[in-house]
Amino acid sequence: MMSVPEGEDLLIIAGSEITRRPPHGHMNAVFIEDANELFSVPGNAADWDTASFGAAARNWPAENAVDAANEQGAFVFWNHSWSDFDNAKTVITDFHRQATLDGKLHGIEIANGSTYSPESFQIALDHGLTPVGVSDVHNLIDWDHEPHNGGHRPVNLVFTEERTVEAIRESLIEGRTVVWFRNLLLGQLEHMEPLLNASLQLIGTRYLGEDSGVLEIELTNVSDATFELENLSDYTLVQSHDIIEVPPHSSETYLLRTDGRPNRGDLQFRVLNALIAPDANPEMQFTFDVTSNF
Structure with a gap:
């Protein structure tokens, strides 16, 4: 050879x-x-x-x-x-x-x-x-x-x-x-989880105003795949139903309606474009901590 x-x-x-x-x-x-x-x-x-x-x-x-x-x-x-x-x-x-x-x-x-x-x-x-x-x-x-x-x-x-x-x-x-x-x-989950965590990250959160309960989040995707995420949290999406897409090599913002305007909380998503078994999708959790507003 x-x-x-x-x-x-x-x-x-x-x-x-x-x-x-x-x-x-x-x-x-x-x-x-x-x-x-x-x-x-x-x-x-x-x-x-x-x-x-x-x-x-x-x-x-x-x-x-x-x-x-x-x-x-x-x-x-x-x-x-x-x-x-x-x-x-x-x-x-x-x-x-x-x-x-x-x-x-x-x-x-x-x-x-x-x-x-x-x-x-x-x-x-x-x-x-x-x-x-x-x-x-x-x-x-x-x-x-x-x-x-x-x-x-x-x-x-x-x-x-x-x-x-x-x-x-x-x-x-x-x-x-x-x-x-x-x-x-x-x-398998043990190999999928670190790949997802390395590919998709929450890089920013803020409310749309002093009295607003609408939270803007920014997700960045450093991978070559388009991530399809189903919202599982108690917060509802403003600009879509329960599904969002994060294109490859991009950072995207999304709006969520919160209850009580929390400064800290967890966002849970099901990753629809990933399988850890033929009928099972992995889930991802992001913790937000609001430090600034518009």
Whole structure:
């Protein structure tokens, strides 16, 4: 593999796909050292045509390929599991359950390309698998995801102590991820919460006048996602119903009607564009302390 020039930010992680028909399906093994160890075909590879060689390689049991990947310290995850079943809903198979119990299957895609699977998300939570989101790009990224129109590939956020290949591997094995699919953030609460707190902050509050009970709040969003918040507090929004949006890389002001003009209080919101389980949104609380008026 070609090395990255010194001083570059790019980290290259070697990987290979393990492809079988259902029930094994497709898997990826990343952080491997030698992809040739993940298949076994008799004779000399030069004597085979491409199609026959591929068919022979797929005859090697998937269990053997997964074992070979794990011997190299790979992070192995199950790809687009919902594509292998007629009803397009994922159910964990005996093979994947046993590989998980044996510590040889570590993650599962919950978002792939333009698709998301709540069933796969639940399998990740139920079986301790790392939630993974990937682009699976086969064409040009600009064609599939139209970044010029505000689109993006599924992004797999990995939370590490340091920016190294080994630190990324360790975090993936331990499940420290959040997936960004379209405008939806998907992950476990313990990883979602610090991401939300780092992305969205209350930076200012004040009343509209000496006798006014209308409180102006200012929220800043330093992330690339648009936050959709549902108001759960006792204060009502003046300029909308219960839903507000905070665009990426912006600071926005919102007006709330208070009762009794408190100098201090809590604002509670449900984050609608984030899921910590297929049917559960995280919540955020901001404490305000009014120090100045108009």
